[in-house]
Amino acid sequence: MPTSSEVLHALPLPALVVGGDRRIADQNAAASDLFRGDLTGRHLATAIRQPALLDAVEAVIEGTTSTTARYLVTTHGQEQIFDVHIAALESDHSVLMAFVDTAPQEEAGQMRSDFVANVSHELRTPLTALTGFIETLRGPARDDAAARARFLNIMAEEAGRMNRLVTDLLSLSRVEDMARMRPTDLVDLDQVIAMVATTLGPAAADRQVELVIQPCDEQPVLVTGDRDQLTQVVTNLTENAIKYGREGGNVRITTRALEQVPAFKGPGVEVSVEDDGDGIDPKHLGRLTERFYRVDTHRSREMGGTGLGLAIVKHIVNRHRGRLRIESAMGQGSTFTVTLPAAAAG
Numbered sequence: 001m002p003t004s005s006e007v008l009h010a011l012p013l014p015a016l017v018v019g020g021d022r023r024i025a026d027q028n029a030a031a032s033d034l035f036r037g038d039l040t041g042r043h044l045a046t047a048i049r050q051p052a053l054l055d056a057v058e059a060v061i062e063g064t065t066s067t068t069a070r071y072l073v074t075t076h077g078q079e080q081i082f083d084v085h086i087a088a089l090e091s092d093h094s095v096l097m098a099f100v101d102t103a104p105q106e107e108a109g110q111m112r113s114d115f116v117a118n119v120s121h122e123l124r125t126p127l128t129a130l131t132g133f134i135e136t137l138r139g140p141a142r143d144d145a146a147a148r149a150r151f152l153n154i155m156a157e158e159a160g161r162m163n164r165l166v167t168d169l170l171s172l173s174r175v176e177d178m179a180r181m182r183p184t185d186l187v188d189l190d191q192v193i194a195m196v197a198t199t200l201g202p203a204a205a206d207r208q209v210e211l212v213i214q215p216c217d218e219q220p221v222l223v224t225g226d227r228d229q230l231t232q233v234v235t236n237l238t239e240n241a242i243k244y245g246r247e248g249g250n251v252r253i254t255t256r257a258l259e260q261v262p263a264f265k266g267p268g269v270e271v272s273v274e275d276d277g278d279g280i281d282p283k284h285l286g287r288l289t290e291r292f293y294r295v296d297t298h299r300s301r302e303m304g305g306t307g308l309g310l311a312i313v314k315h316i317v318n319r320h321r322g323r324l325r326i327e328s329a330m331g332q333g334s335t336f337t338v339t340l341p342a343a344a345a346g
């Protein structure tokens with residue numbers, strides 16, 4: 001059996017043992033960090049001056065098996081809140097105090113509620129438009145055939161936007177569910193690109209954009225991946241380049257085999273999608289892959305964008321243990337490059 005002191009020192013979170021005499025009998029390294037020093041031998045009431053916490057410890061010394069209380073510290077003006085788990089150690093009437101930092105939990109909670117707020121907002125915009133047009137069609141425009149046709153077109157567009165939003169959200173959540181599963185298909189990226197180019201041909205033609213495909217001609221660019229997801233990555237990047245690039249311009253999709261990528265400690269393959277549009281102000285680059293982040297919200301919405309395309313790309317690339325690099329300069333177009341570990345030879 002390990003001693004309780006061994007267990008205490010093996011714990012990754014700050015923890016203390018308080019004896020029946022209310023003095024701190026032992027503390028681990030994480031506790032030394034938290035309290036910036038050694039508290040052993042000190043009376044608990046002088047070391048930690050927080051009545052609610054002291055009362056909780058007292059209750060356990062007096063016979064309660066276990067309880068929890070809050071501990072607040074302010075370091076460098078930053079407030080930190082800990083949930084302190086207090087439990088009796090029966091053998092020697094001492095008490096174990098373990099300090100659990102609540103910040104990670106609260107951050108996750110905050111992210112979830114931001115996400116729900118964003119989704120609701122994104123859904124409400126088309127919904128408000130639809131409701132408005134329904135009212136108009138029932139009332140003032142009831143007998144106006146031309147207006148009716150125009151409004152129905154807009155309504156179809158708004159309904160389409162809601163549909164895309166829901167599809168993108170589902171695909172984002174599917175990608176997240178699969179985040180820990182290693183993909184297993186052997187995928188030839190040049191084949192994926194050829195397929196995407198065919199699918200997006202009409203969209204490119206609409207904007208008189210020429211898709212210039214430059215495959216890697218030395219060798220096939222093979223990765224171990226999820227074919228559907230990699231198709232989505234190339235689709236989202238190419239679609240953006242067509243939408244936000246120059247009307248009448250070029251979108252260049254290039255693949256390269258890389259002998260050695262330091263981040264992978266091995267060979268990699270790279271796909272880059274380059275447009276010759278207006279480019280992106282550098283101040284936005286760091287945030288582009290956030291959900292719902294758009295540079296020009298109005299323009300993106302007008303083009304039917306949900307602001308989820310690059311968030312999906314980022315998640316898929318992470319699942320493949322790859323890297324996404326975004327380079328852009330105002331007036332000089334943008335290049336989105338995905339680097340993936342090459343499939344193991346053999």
Ligand SMILES: Nc1ncnc2c1ncn2[C@@H]1O[C@H](COP(=O)(O)OP(=O)(O)OP(=O)(O)O)[C@@H](O)[C@H]1O
Pocket residue numbers: 168236240241244245275277279280288293294295296300301304305306307308309310311334
């Ligand atoms: N090639 C590009 N050139 C200029 N801006 C771009 C380019 N690609 C993306 N952006 C900017 O980044 C934003 C986020 O792109 P993202 O693909 O995540 O969303 P979206 O295109 O608005 O919507 P969705 O892809 O879901 O239809 C876009 O709204 C656009 O402002």
Ligand SMILES: [Mg+2]
Pocket residue numbers: 236239240305309310
């Ligand atoms: Mg997009």
